[in-house]
Amino acid sequence: MLKGAVVGFGRMGLTHFSILNNHPQVQFVAVCDSSAFVLKNISRYMNIETFSDYQKMFDEVDLDFVIIATPPAAHAPTVKDAIRHNLHVFVEKPFVLDLQQGHEIVSMLNGKNLVNQVGYVIRFNEVFIEVKRLLETNTIGEPFSFKMEMYGPTVLKKAKNGWRSRKSEGGGCLYDFSSHSIDLINYFFGHPEQIVGTVLKNIYSEDVEDAVYSTFLYKNNLSGHLLVNWSDPSYRKPGYRLEVLGREGKVIADLHAYKLFLKGDSADGEFTKGWNTRYITDFAEPVRFYVRGNEFTRQLDYFIDCIFRKASGDMCSFTDALVTDSTIESLIKNSTERKN
Numbered sequence: 001m002l003k004g005a006v007v008g009f010g011r012m013g014l015t016h017f018s019i020l021n022n023h024p025q026v027q028f029v030a031v032c033d034s035s036a037f038v039l040k041n042i043s044r045y046m047n048i049e050t051f052s053d054y055q056k057m058f059d060e061v062d063l064d065f066v067i068i069a070t071p072p073a074a075h076a077p078t079v080k081d082a083i084r085h086n087l088h089v090f091v092e093k094p095f096v097l098d099l100q101q102g103h104e105i106v107s108m109l110n111g112k113n114l115v116n117q118v119g120y121v122i123r124f125n126e127v128f129i130e131v132k133r134l135l136e137t138n139t140i141g142e143p144f145s146f147k148m149e150m151y152g153p154t155v156l157k158k159a160k161n162g163w164r165s166r167k168s169e170g171g172g173c174l175y176d177f178s179s180h181s182i183d184l185i186n187y188f189f190g191h192p193e194q195i196v197g198t199v200l201k202n203i204y205s206e207d208v209e210d211a212v213y214s215t216f217l218y219k220n221n222l223s224g225h226l227l228v229n230w231s232d233p234s235y236r237k238p239g240y241r242l243e244v245l246g247r248e249g250k251v252i253a254d255l256h257a258y259k260l261f262l263k264g265d266s267a268d269g270e271f272t273k274g275w276n277t278r279y280i281t282d283f284a285e286p287v288r289f290y291v292r293g294n295e296f297t298r299q300l301d302y303f304i305d306c307i308f309r310k311a312s313g314d315m316c317s318f319t320d321a322l323v324t325d326s327t328i329e330s331l332i333k334n335s336t337e338r339k340n
Contacts (some may be wrong), residue, residue: 002064002307005030006136007054007078012092012119013069015291020067022289026304030061054078058085065115065307068092071163076101079318083108088115088301091183094179095321097170100330115306117299118321120183122240122255124295124302128184130179130326131242131253135188139266141248146189146224150181152238155320156229159205161211172208174328175199178228181240182331183316183324185216185224188244191323192216192224198335203231214331255293256280 001317002025007014009031019062020026032051051057058066058081064292065088082089083105095118096102109116124126134140154177164176185192194217200209200278210228220315230238243252249262260276286298301318306313314320 001292002026002304003029003033003062004065004066004067004106005057005061005063006069007032007057008034008068008070008074008092009033009042010069011321013067015296016067016069016300017091019289019297019303022155023217023218023301023304025077030057032057036194044265050290054080058082058087063087065089065303067286072175073163073168073329074099075170076105080108083112084126086112086114088303088307089155090119092119093183093321093324094118094170094175095177095318095325096330097325099322099325102325106318106322108236109318110297113310114317115303115311115314117303117313117317118301118308118318119181120187120324121293121295122180122184123187124298125255126294127253127255127258127280128240128242130258130278131244131251134251135244139249139260140244140246140251140262142220143189143244144222146185146222146242146244148181148185148224149241150178150228150238151232151235152177152188152230153235154238155204155210155232156233157204159208165205165208165322167208172205173210173230174212174331175206177230177238178212178226179226179324179328181226181228182243182327183321184240185226186306186320186324188218189216189218189222189224189244189329192330193219195327195330195334198331199338200230200332200335201338202230209337212331214334 006161007112023026032054039234043050066082068091072094075091079089079091119318163169164171196215200216201211203210214223214226239252252259262271264273287294289297
């Protein structure tokens with residue numbers, strides 16, 4: 001039985017807690033949060049120790065792993081202290097706001113067999129797992145263009161005072177929203193050679209951007225576009241759409257299905273010439289406990305499985321996430337800010 005704790009018991013902390021609290025080989029023994037109201041109710045209804053200081057919790061409680069779901073600005077110091085206490089760490093995205101801090105954390109892992117993972121949950125969605133397979137098997141031939149889109153209704157009026165509206169705390173569409181899409185781009189195509197034409201657009205917010213538009217260029221003549229907007233009222237919840245055009249076909253995917261167009265039948269006979277549609281229900285395997293989507297359980301079960309297998313894990317590792325942070329920094333350096 002692995003003993004775990006959560007630092008940051010907001011929406012994501014509660015989501016991760018609910019999923020792993022039902023894992024047969026996990027026991028949560030502590031929660032740390034800045035809200036006295038939250039801690040009071042945890043103490044009242046659950047047999048779990050509560051803390052307002054994560055350092056005190058790490059010092060006093062016997063733990064195997066920690067889930068860190070604080071605002072982004074607190075990620076780096078909390079992760080560092082967890083590593084000093086030899087804890088396996090799952091931290092919400094983005095990894096860090098400062099690349100130097102990220103490199104220091106990765107260096108701290110040298111010589112330590114600690115599982116480290118960042119919450120880029122969309123990699124664990126079954127449709128995008130299929131897209132990865134199609135690209136790796138060269139089903140659409142050499143890709144030469146892509147378009148990654150993400151839209152949602154996160155900010156539809158002047159933002160209230162909170163960390164998501166403050167740039168210094170990692171708020172804004174770029175870090176808090178589009179980082180998922182940027183991570184998927186890196187996962188599928190690698191870090192771009194050059195980023196051009198980036199626009200960080202203000203719509204309702206004052207200190208942070210509400211939309212991100214950019215072009216990614218690669219050495220092999222591949223190019224792609226990133227289009228992200230968290231102020232789109234036509235969406236009920238965040239939606240993703242990836243379109244990749246290759247020399248032998250095209251794939252269009254979202255969280256629920258993908259459409260594949262081929263010039264001819266696939267070599268293995270799996271797909272036929274023309275359009276092929278596959279829905280997630282055609283190939284998705286059920287998970288042991290469902291909250292918000294299969295991918296949320298898959299990512300956490302992967303984390304726990306890596307701990308038991310004593311494997312460092314090669315999916316969404318800190319090193320992986322640092323590449324995404326580097327891409328985000330390149331977007332910022334290349335950007336033009338547009339305010340309404």
